[in-house]
Amino acid sequence: MSKTAAPASAAGQIPAQPGPPSLRWQARRRRPGVLALAAALIAAGAVGNYWYWTQNGQRTPVLVMARDVAAGTVIQDADLAEASVALDPALKAIGTGQRAQVVGKRAAVELLPGALLAPGQITSRTLVHQDEQLVGLNLKPGQLPDSPLKPEDQVQVVFTGDSGAPAPGKSGKPGQDSGPATVDARIVRVGSKQDSTGQQVIDVAVKSADGPRLAVQAAAGTVALAVKAASGAGS
Template identity: 55%
Template sequence: MSRTEVPPQTGRVQAPLAAPPTAGAQARWQARRRRPGMLALAVACIAACAVGNWWYWTENGQRQPIIGVAHEVPAGSVIKDSDLREASVAVDPSMKVIGIQQRDQVAGMRAVATLQAGSLLHPKEVTRKALVTADEQLVGIALEPGQLPDSALRPGDQVQAVFTSDDPGAEAAEGMPPSIQARVVRVGAARESTGERVVDVAVPKAQGPQLAAQAAAGDVALTVSGASS
């Protein structure tokens, strides 16, 4: 009989092969790989929903018809119906506006401040109060550049109407004061050709005729003595 030779044993022991991963371990590993991607997708979905809700509220939210300004209205001027327009906007509850149903009431009121075209009308920008009191007169003064400060005048500003006649002696003989305290009621727009503008001022009733006569002769200049609080 032939003998089968067995190779001699060496000192090295071969390590057993690692067992292949089970199906459950593979699933857990794949889930961990997908988790960051799922989180990113969830964040993107939440952001998209927030933007969509904001856009929908802006475009289709609590819109209401309110009064807007169609044309510029100088301060102190009577507001005409043609100066108003309807605007439909989503208004913040804290914002004060005037509903379009009050349009007939607003027409005929006066602008407290200059109303800019394209703006929304605020309740404090209009008034029914008279521009002058019972003890005052309203005088319009046409002034050229140099006869009034370059700084913008505003309704309520306190000014001095200074008489600039070439014959101050005649004024003194007639007992006319050198100037009259006045309150700005309205400031007209400057004419493009000359830069002249008309400023309406309220003065004591007794001094109204004097100021009107000097203004007609072009012998008045305005100086600002202060502003109303």
């Protein structure tokens, strides 16, 4: 008598059984969390790339000072260097394309090495006005105030030697009530102070009529500088 072949399940092979419903539900539940994490990582990467691009991508080629230039001094090509920096929109810096326009102009303020060059720091204005003369004063400590001086300060140059004739007194003749002779002046340039002697060259602009007399006194070293009070000071 022939026997009918048993089904595969009857031959010892157990068909796959579906897992418990709770496990299948947890597996499906876990997928949205993974997607959210992936989205968060992508967003974080995008933010990081944007920050890096804004910090390192938007760089502007600008002019910087290669060495110290005193106020009133003509700017030379060797005084300038170039740098690429990330600029704040509020800053006004001179681009490298304007280098030719900067060379030959004067420093309106003292320019220090490494500093960005801004439009307000240079000038093409003539530092000596019409009917003025420029006189250099080589002054020692004691001949000028210890407080810092700057261009456009209004000063008096006082003649301290015997060769400086006193100004007329109230009577119109030289007298004790007149005091020492003085010349009103405007500071144009303040030179660097020498480390060894403390001497400092101050260029001043004076009326053309006073220029020769002041130059004689300056050459003899018989001058001192007195700073006038600023307009409105003490009020």
